[in-house]
Amino acid sequence: MARKVNRLSPFNVTALALGVAFLYLPIMILVIYSFNASRLVTVWGGWSLRWYQEFFNDRAMLDAAWMSLRVAAVSATIATLLGTLAAVGLVRGERFRGRSLFSGMLYAPLVMPEVISGLSLLLLFVALNAERGFWTVTIAHTTLTMCFVTVVVQSRLASLDRSLEEAAMDLGCDPVQAFLSVTLPLIIPAIAAGWMLAFTLSLDDVVIASFTTGPGSATLPIRIYSEVRLGVKPEINAICTMVIALIAVVIVIASLASKLSSAKAESAAPL
């Protein structure tokens, strides 16, 4: 009866259930309270969209949200481009001078405390006499998020069967053509996942943005942060719910797109 040792025990089930509850309950509570008509958290005043209206009348919040979306979109795009190139260099470049420095620079920001990254970038911008605002935040976010893109793309690239590229070369491709016609289409899902990760990380960041932005160009997390420091405000619940919804939509679209593309491949078969 050796099979038994690998079966799920009640202890395992309890741990999983508690873990999932711990991860999801707080967010669900937040979402539910964003529809509370009452200002008080303890009192349920019935369903209402009042706090959502309040957000759409809050000029400063809207500006911050717009700024955040722009920064996230632009920095995620540049980061995806650079991160993919970096992954290609690391995985396919074999040994080259300065490789350890390169990979060190790419892995360190993944865990580097944000206060250090933020402070150091700010000091650079001050030294360069750069005007702080949209572009400085975008550059800062690009630097951080491209490392995440690199890791995501790198692991996909490393697991790719190299004989596919060899087959492409055998059939007449030079290395660049082989990469573009065979490798790239196969790592596109990882590149897309990298972009999404970069986008949400940028949309999320308070610390680095606080260091690198200038007066008058606060991002949404900076605004939320300064409001939260003063205490709970129902309007923040509404904003948070919308951000969660936005991210959920991005995730759903992404998973639908990947399902659709595999379904299309199946329907192409006559049998």
Next chain:
Amino acid sequence: MSTRRIFAQPARYAAIAPYLWMVLFFLVPFGFVLKISLSQTAIAQPPYVPVFDFAEGWAAINAAFAQLSMDNFRLLVSDNLYLSSYLRSLIVAVASTLILLLIGYPIAYGMARLPQRWQAIAMMLVIVPFWTSFLIRIYAWINILQHDGLLNTVLLALHLVSAPVVWLSTDTAMYIGIVYSYLPFMILPLYATLSKMDPALLEAASDLGASPQQAFWLVTFPLSLPGVGAGALLCFIPIVGEFVIPDLLAGSGSMMIGQTLWLEFFTNKDWPVAAAAAVALLVLLVLPLLLYDRLQRRTLEGGR
């Protein structure tokens, strides 16, 4: 030469742009942190006296080296505020990592034992909260933990407490926030090693007379140590420098080093001291960072 080499040349050209980017926006900024940590505080904009000016060439640089001052570092060592915040950062990070391990391991272990189909779903369930904003997740806990929040309401209704408990601005709240935010970082590497383990190993252990407990401690746990190490580093390093969570959830009594740095920088406008604090924080993290770097390279570039 082999195909690997044929591909290597164009791949290296691809690395040039990201390489330059990282040198300019990651490496060079550290140079500035180092430089400013060695300069004098001034009440100006920017609030420091530059130690040297690149335009003046070597003579100026030589002169500048004479002016370099260790004052800021001397301040860090002598002032109790800094020493205690370093110490607190370390204690909080170690304690949090241990709690995360205790909570994360059973979850990862349970995930690895789920039927194959369910494992993918469980994996999604762990990753999704990581995609939702970090700040929002902290804010969600403020909702729950505040004076008239949900937790106190429930506790009062169940007559477990007679008066509302103060949760916010306590270390408990901070630990809850840290554990909540970093749990996926602990679970995923643990799950990765646990799910790769051959189930036949446990069967072999039980076949050879080990009880399930013995099998776990003698086989499963030792084999999962790489995952434990990865998860611990992935949590420990950023927690040491954590700013937002202690700032929003912990009391104002004692600060972590990230908070001290922030305070010096934004409130006291003492950039040189802030820079010196950053350098000291980095020194504190050099060993775990090097360990982490090796681990990353081994897992991502392994098998070469």
Next chain:
Amino acid sequence: MTERSPDIDTPKIDAVAAPAKPVPPAEEIPLLRIQGVSKTFGSFPAVDRLSLDIRAGEFFALLGPSGCGKTTLLRMLAGFETPDEGRILLGGRDIAPVLPHERPVNMMFQNYALFPHLSVRDNIAFGLKRAGMARAAIDTRLAEMVALVKLEGMEKRKPDQLSGGQRQRVALARSLARRPKVLLLDEPLAALDKKLRESTQQELMELQRRLGMTFIVVTHDQEEAMTMANRIGVMNAGRLEQVATPRDLYEAPASRWVAEFVGDVNLFDGEVTSHEHHRLTIATRDGGAIVVAVPRQLVAKSPVSVAVRPEKVRLSRPGPVSDAANAQPINRLEGVVTDVGYLGGSSVYKVKLDSGAVVRSSMANTARLDIDTLGAGQRVVAWFTPDDCVVLEQ
């Protein structure tokens, strides 16, 4: 798509096309000459100063245990590895420095390496598009290739919607589409099950004969190599042990290693004691004597080994052996059957000789109901003729 002659090519492809001719005579200049090629990985010599000529239209097999360097040699022919030293001449031109995509050589990969994002059609057309072939010509060639490997109606499928056998055919069609001068096949049948493997062997041979192309196949399966190839090169530790036809390889192995690697063999170690009348007498270590026919090449060194294939060793009940061709002396060894392995078509008997050595004999089970079978414990005479023996240097 219209049925057109397969010879309508763009000029660019023409350069790649191979002549469709029957197997040419040996005196022609070899199509492929491998001269003193070496390749070292780190300190491990994968291929060690290896020379080999392969003629146009040949079906050549590289046979050897895993790690013997056969795949490395194949990859050097494809251009995925560059030799450390030596030359590889294809049609008189040294192709060692030529990059894979510029070689008139194509490869079928062991795991097929089909592009998972492309349909069967696009996989097969991949190399044709790269060669800059015109659309119409691609369509013609594609139809021809799909028909050749019997994949009609599957053109729009993706590789993951095909069975293992179908994938193998797509890989074959893809590598044949450019009409390479030489087709390299790396363990082409390893991923197929036994039944499918046998029918595919026949198909590959037929295809090769029809196209008149030069095939070089790497395999660790000696049956596969024997069945398909005109000639076999047996590799061991980076060197060629022997290059011969399947028959010569089995009946006249050049070394003790080849004799043991290819098929099953009984080996007797001993010293040459006399040499007369086209006969060698060899005193074996266990005190007996074996008479063997004089080998084609005289053995210079003693000690030697005598190799006898199990199916050449016949068993009889004790008593005089009655043999039709009794003109020559017969090697008789007496012993006891210790083990019988029934394999269906034949049985393998293990006989412990009185001298202590063990001899294996394989005999066909010709009768369905054999009341006279030899069982364990039966005393027997194991015998074979001098012509059944091969003398090898130790």
